[in-house]
Amino acid sequence: MGILPFVAELGLIDHHCHGVLRTDSTREEFESLLLEADAVSPLGGSFFDSALGFAVRRWCAPLLDLPRHASAEAYLERRNSLHITEVSRTFLMASGIHTFLVDGGFQPDRLLSAPELASLAGAEAREIVRLEHLAEELSTAATTNEFLYQLRLRLRSPSVVGAKSVAAYRMGLAISGERPTEDEALRAMYVWQTWNPGPLKDPVVISWLAWEAMDAGLPLQFHVGYGDSDIDLHRCDPSLLTPFLRATSGLGVPVMLLHNYPFHRQAGYLAQVFPHVFCDLGLATHGLGHQASRVLGEALEIVPYGKFLFSSDAFGLPELYYLGALLFRRALSDFLADGLRRDAFLEEDAHRIARLIASENASRVYKL
Amino acid sequence: MGILPFVAELGLIDHHCHGVLRTDSTREEFESLLLEADAVSPLGGSFFDSALGFAVRRWCAPLLDLPRHASAEAYLERRNSLHITEVSRTFLMASGIHTFLVDGGFQPDRLLSAPELASLAGAEAREIVRLEHLAEELSTAATTNEFLYQLRLRLRSPSVVGAKSVAAYRMGLAISGERPTEDEALRAMYVWQTWNPGPLKDPVVISWLAWEAMDAGLPLQFHVGYGDSDIDLHRCDPSLLTPFLRATSGLGVPVMLLHNYPFHRQAGYLAQVFPHVFCDLGLATHGLGHQASRVLGEALEIVPYGKFLFSSDAFGLPELYYLGALLFRRALSDFLADGLRRDAFLEEDAHRIARLIASENASRVYKL
């Protein structure tokens, strides 16, 4: 149950992550960033008693010169005795991720930007523009024309390699297969801003933004499945996207299904049948801790191996990039070792599958 | 694949079960109580040819002094040669369950009551009040005030430690996040009793009862997922409860998601993100027989270990308490042994996880 050497040495492209926190964390903040809950509850006990909590103690403690399985208290004490920049650099460097595609549109003030992250990690970073956040920012534009101009300019910025929709959080994934006209979108924008200012939830605007991103040729990421308590999980089943995927399948622009747990089999189905659909298991890979192998195996059941990517979906805590990469490597290694043991493919095939998933699919799709 | 010694010796709190039958069973009755079907069909063959049927032959036969894997015929012959009280005592005592939380609201005439169960098992028993059944019983009250008084009195009875909603069977789990007013509830009650007497299916009344139980501070259990042919399984996905969970998350009153199979991953998600949500794998644990380990592993993927409980959901046949406990121990042991083998946590951590799930979470939540 170690890691196959060729998997341990893979350079990774993390095609979906966020920035790391600029500051130290209290225990309360650390625990709440560990899982997707808003806060720890005395009813349910410490989040260190979870698969991910144990993974922090097992795998992260040694990188801070503590013994494996150091207690939560010892871990946080040691962590806070160091400068957060040093802690972050340690975990980022140890992840083996050489390129980060960063969605910087959620809580940007708390987090390092993409260039800061790249610099700290000694790696490359490129930007993923978060569509709803961008529309919210630009919605104060003086005129409609100015809004459209700025939006389209930003989608074509050289630093941007992809777009992301959080429709899952705002309306669910039942996006229409019919493209709204520009007029319909602008009318819906007006209604949103006039009558219901605040987070963008209008389905017409959200769907129109997705098409605009595809016009710009940007691979379009969708949050799918597992997230925090703001989602209604049953509305985040990726098969709800089918009409949209059918409508966009001829454009030659990739659609990336993120996370997907517990709908990773549905995502694999979509990635198999639609030429432009890809998927990953971000967030779940580290969230599952020592059980990640079974679920990665499930995620790889029917998806062609040219259609699956690595991502961490790490947010805030540098430990999550490291664990995202490490537990992904362990799970991928288990998958390949099992295939080799069953004589399902040759060792050279296993190497090729590993390279595809670790970085080559991302390079091809995002044209890195 | 044995049981780790510290798991074998765990005292269990069964936070959701029913009573045992007062009488012997014919083969037909035994088979129909084994699974969730109404009856055995000649089209499909004997239910002894199922995971649970084989578990009865493997594990229960020796407790009746038969060889392992005794035939179904030999098993039932031996069982019926003994007094049912003796049979029941044997299996209840062997389960290692020291406290039963009993939902006595389904077919109470056929079953031992909570105190009778306790006495037979040499254990403790406390009551879970079944909300829809209670409302049906009290609906003959002379006046609305009398109904309200009796309802609230019963919810505050010292013997009652929790409430249970079978909304899943009556309306599905898409309960509104808005609390009905008392007036709305009483109007809906009137319509139900006047125009549509019979089982309570009105969504306003069912939802209002859930809030009344939470007012009384009672942990509120929901049937979720797997049950008999009266449910529409897709309407029993626990994520349909999200609006209700969001609305009640600040009350500090626990919500317990029961069974959950095949939505146990969705249940684990909800238990992670909502501070007051807990879950179990009752019914499925024994229903899966020798395959329980994989599914318990799945159920424990992302749920914090302070949020998961043991239950049998046993009904009628005393074998089901024993198998519920035994197969749970085996599956929990497999989960912990796998974690230890992978060095995911220390042995002392494994002990703590085991105690939390076996009884400590239940003690804390139900204030036992």
Next chain:
Amino acid sequence: MGILPFVAELGLIDHHCHGVLRTDSTREEFESLLLEADAVSPLGGSFFDSALGFAVRRWCAPLLDLPRHASAEAYLERRNSLHITEVSRTFLMASGIHTFLVDGGFQPDRLLSAPELASLAGAEAREIVRLEHLAEELSTAATTNEFLYQLRLRLRSPSVVGAKSVAAYRMGLAISGERPTEDEALRAMYVWQTWNPGPLKDPVVISWLAWEAMDAGLPLQFHVGYGDSDIDLHRCDPSLLTPFLRATSGLGVPVMLLHNYPFHRQAGYLAQVFPHVFCDLGLATHGLGHQASRVLGEALEIVPYGKFLFSSDAFGLPELYYLGALLFRRALSDFLADGLRRDAFLEEDAHRIARLIASENASRVYKL
């Protein structure tokens, strides 16, 4: 991880498959028939880089006198150097399937008919009539009476042993529990043919056809779950069939849930609680390649063993019959070997379970 001898020798009834192609295949055609995609996309790479692609190279190459794991190029070159009849015969004979139940209603011009398939394989073949296809064919009948007469005659043809509904593709599985009257059905037919000619999508006609098939006593197959990009996967959850299953449970006519992935647990639940419901894992079994064992284990969690059947759902490529049978045998063997290792049942029980699933359930249900 070999195959238990008694599983290797099982004669199989394939209760759901299609015909094999009459002609050789180009690489493009071969790859597109391998998976459920319409075509291979340069965005995502070759479908040989998939679980099924590797299974072809591993298991099919030796039957064409190539080494295991021969490259895709070598495999296709060798395959095309042989006559397609010889290739087809080789794989069909090697499958160990002695009876094929053939749905010949999809792309009949490209494929061998049931009798041709039987002759080539040295096996038996019987017909499954595809209801929507039949209605489309007969819809040019001169009169309503002629339509009804021909429909009912065909459903009672001696060569027909079952019917199949592709409601999943045309309307989803949310079929009403109320039987349409003949008048309602004929009115809906008229509207379909007059205003919307083309594939039958009318829910009243589709549902009425299902009832007509049951009137004829034909086991009624439903496509469920996994298929090509024409389905909306979330509308193919078998639990959407619950009202229809409840309404038909007293008829004594079997309902067969086909494929089911990724809803195989839901299918197992339905097969457990409804006396007339049966299920399989066709298409997924070979689609999953070396990972088929885990999913077959899941599919067999709560279904009584008298309710589960083998099928390949092979279409077009003769390799798929062989792989469907071979990977099914491997997965079934893994399931039984695991049960024996855990002492869950006796070897004679394992033999009986194997025979039930391999052929006896199909013999009983289809009265073969």
